[in-house]
Amino acid sequence: MLERMDTTWETERIRAQYPALKNGAAYLDGAGGTQVPVGVIDAISEAHRSGLSNVHGPFASSRRSMKLIADARTAVADLVGGEADGVVLGPNMTTLTYRMAATLAKTWEPGDEIVVSELDHDANVRPWVQAAASAGVTVRWARIDPQTTDLPAEQYAELVTPRTRLVAVAAASNLIGTITDVAAISQIAHASGALVYVDAVAAAPHFRLDMASMGADLIALSSYKWCGPHAGAVVASSELLETLRPDKLEPSSDEVPDRFELGTPGLANMAGISAAVDHLADLVAGEGDRRQRLGRSFAALAAREDVLVRSTISRLTGIPGVRMVGSPSRRTGTISFTMGAITPGEVAARLGKQDISVWSGHAYAWELTRVLGIRETGGCIRVSLAPYTAESDLDRLVAAVAAMADDCG
């Protein structure tokens, strides 16, 4: 029997699940953080209502808390095709990446090397650069192609040497949407025995990740970018985590992945993480286990975002004064532009007054905005899509930008 495959995108059914959309705002800053569906809100609320307690206690509420953590690990593992025992949970990606950098740096020796990229959000740059400085390790930089704003994978053949211990690279740019060829980069890194740390914060909301085919040894995520609560995760194999010794309190668990987690986690958020992954898996109708359903949802989401992004770019480029920032060959649902006479901050402020939320500035794409020559001029305006984005949100955006251009014209 044929598997039922209904990948129809039902925007209104999805939007109806987001209470925050009822205020009429056009939320076009998914890359900064998404709204959350009622399933996530209810799961967090229900966790509190049913009673939570410190973990490892001899009572039901403690067991409930531990189950929430275990379920969140399984959900995150499903999201990236990883192993639940390799899921390290924490407050956000930045904190976890600093922790992983400090831990991995203990295994580095002076004269070793690491590779970071100028495409990346600073959270996948500075923790490594600073850890390298403390360990006497050389930092090499992967450059973007300034014409295409792609991150050419071939350059890693020159950058990676037998001394390379780690390659840190984004799966997608948070500012201009560039999707990188992580698999090709990993292949080069692995040939020299280097580990690959993938920042998937800006990729995970747009396409289904698969650690194995990407060759990611460690992959970092933020659940508040994919309709979940403010929490982060780093996923690795439990085998790799077993080899690493993070700084930790003496009495805290020495097990993997627990020994990478500091203090008491946001317990109710754990319920929200699982509910967010369930929500993503159910964006389009279909059968199968959660991982299969995630594959189907993301295939439909990526196709939809591609259409929306193309039409929005073509409409925006027709507006006098609008200049697109970045023209990568593959991109997520993220568009950036500048407007000549009006600074990005001013554009975002004017749109904000009309309840159209977009980001402006460097968005922590610190090196990238320098390389693109826009850091000193206020960066750019970033429009980023989420599963609940409606065509009418983008129509509003384009009309408001056109009206602004007319005002200036």
Ligand SMILES: Cc1ncc(COP(=O)(O)O)c(C=O)c1O
């Ligand atoms: C690509 C990317 N990496 C890392 C981060 C940092 O994530 P967090 O806020 O969870 O520390 C962000 C946040 O915007 C991001 O977009």
